[in-house]
Amino acid sequence: MTEQELSNPPTDPDTHTDDPLLDDLTPPQREAVTHVDGPMLVIAGPGSGKTRVITRRVAHLVTRVGIPPWQVLAITFTNKAAGEMHQRTAELVTERQARALTVCTFHSLCARILRQYAERLGLPPGYSIYDTSDQKRAIKQALNDLEINTKNFPPGGVLSSISNAKNELIDAEAYAELAGDFYSRTIAKIYTKYTQILDRNNALDFDDLLLKTVSLLREHPDVLKELQDRYQYVMIDEYQDTNHAQFMIANALAGRHKNLCATGDPDQSIYGWRGANIKNILDFESHNPDAKVVRLEQNYRSTKCILALADALIKNNAKRKHKDLWTDNDRGEPVQTVTCRDERHEANWVVEEFRRLHDDDNLPWGQMAVFYRINSLSRVMEDALRDAGIPYQIARGTAFYERAEIKNAVAYLRCVVNPADEVSLMRIINTPTRGISDKTVKAMQAYALANNVQIDTLLGDPLKLTVVNTRAQTALAKFGKLLDTWRHAAGFGTEETTVVDDPITSLSLRGFVEDMLRQSGLEDACRNDKSDPDHERLANLGELVSSAQQFEQDFELELELDGGDHTPSLSEKLLAFLERISLVSDVDAVDPDQGAVTLMTLHAAKGLEYPTVAMIGVEDGLLPHERANADQQELEEERRLCFVGVTRAMKKLYLTHARYRTVFGQSNVTIPSRFFREMPEDCITEIDACDDDTGELADSLSQRSLAGREAMLYPSGSLVRHPQFGLGRVIDIHPTGSHTRARIAFNTSGTKTLILQYARLERVE
DNA sequence: AGGTTCGAGTTTTTT
């Protein structure tokens, strides 16, 4: 469900044109769409047709004004949003034009630019992109090297201090100069060390992608000019959530031709905690005195009730520019605020209500969504939905890549591509166990530090490690050989054997990943893992192979469509695959056509819309979150978060809270959110679900049907289709833990155990 | 060397 999919602003007869790109737009929308040169700010309230305006403007620039499509750059907040925007623009222009557009996130744009200009920055091409857990490992390493206690400086906290500094473009040196107190002086030391570790590992963290791009643009005027001329029309969506580094990049790119179009809504700024600066959008006009400003205030999405509630809520923010939110839509039903006993009751109440909507009102599952402030609330909701046999999906695209077995597999791939990546190497050097002990590893690190060599050189020459015994040396050498074999196969030759891999004879990406999983012993380790009798982990590795294959196909198709006769080599495909894996976001996993109830955090819900929305856990301490209670600014951000959630709903909205909530296995009394008191009574129906016993009934019902109505969707013997493995027949299916596994005999690929949540199975009748 | 147990910290939100 994307913005504006279901809404159609009425035609205004006075300003009718014959241009199909324009004639169904309101005057302000049209004003924004037809603006060509010079800066423009579009302040777009929720559901005001912002996405429509952006896609139409791109189409207008390309097909009416005659701007070459490759000069247009559109930056979105997630890959998912980029994909959708690209898709919707493609419907308005030719296929060739659509392909020439650049639509992506800041991070993937930066990764692309950095790869292109790597040698100008002295950046070796196989650089790793570290995610939060890799970053934490690097921080721990830094703390260890500096002999600082992790008790006083928890890696997470240190990381966020460093991240905040990076987002403000403050490097370690500058940080040290600013540091006054003991805490910041220590952070400065860790920051310096952390930077050294990343450099040594040839790794960038998320912030570095932006940071390095800023320095590239600053220090290489010729590169800047090249990029400015390449991207003459720059559009940034969700401008209220840009941080300082992103602001610098946007303004540097648009600095020459001045065609910067920013769209967003200050009331939906919800990423302040990660360095987003709401001032970027508020001060747009003073940064660009000649800017055209368009305000889109009419809402086409929600009922009057929902919008009135949202408006009343957001008016409580003191630091806010006034906006008139209005709609011609029906008044609709009142918003229901529901009091439940505990989180289980709450989940069951929502499930019962959703089932009623589905069965009685014929509302498809895909048009319902559940939002929550923190991820941990998804658990109960999931259990209730699964027990009720209702199909659901969770917007956690990164969850798959956070699994230990997948992280290990990815670490192997990174080590192949980037020999300097010590964080990844340490992860896998003895996983699965191969006779390399902690002691041996410590000795390696000590030697590498003392002799200032890259740690992986020791794998080629373990005899240097005189302190470890022969057995360990042999194990190291063997492991080194294995890595070398893969590097060779993938086309990352060692210096003297720079292998130009021949795309005809070289392995496919899928084949490479499969070989690596087998030869590394990861596959066998999962197969023999007694703690995982259902081979869930093995199935996950299988999913990684499919995703590699899927990526390979898409990547080759993309290049083919680009017109070049260039067939990508295995090494190119591997680099691109790793980059993709690093930059997936949670909402990227949401498939609106899947016909399933969607669960996500309020942050992930930004930019989406659903006919029916339930927001759960609307309690003080959760929304607003307790960590934001003290600070007025943060409280206002929590209110904006609530505003974002409420304004996603088109027709029906439920706000639920539980009297007791179990945290860490302890049941605690809760207080309803203070935001309830800010909502107008005439928009609300209060329901006390504790009065009736539907919840209790649901409790007992769900217990009985626990063995899974989900399994009924794919009964044994039914014919299914898998995107990679093709047609197959279900042998058996069981719900286990948080997943449902199915054994499926495929016609061409043999029998595989798949997890329904990851395998995109399709029932074939 | 490798597996097991016990304790601590964990949960805010994410590219």
Next chain:
DNA sequence: ACTCGAACCT
């Protein structure tokens, strides 16, 4: 309640 790491045992 659950996961991760460190000490401890085989």
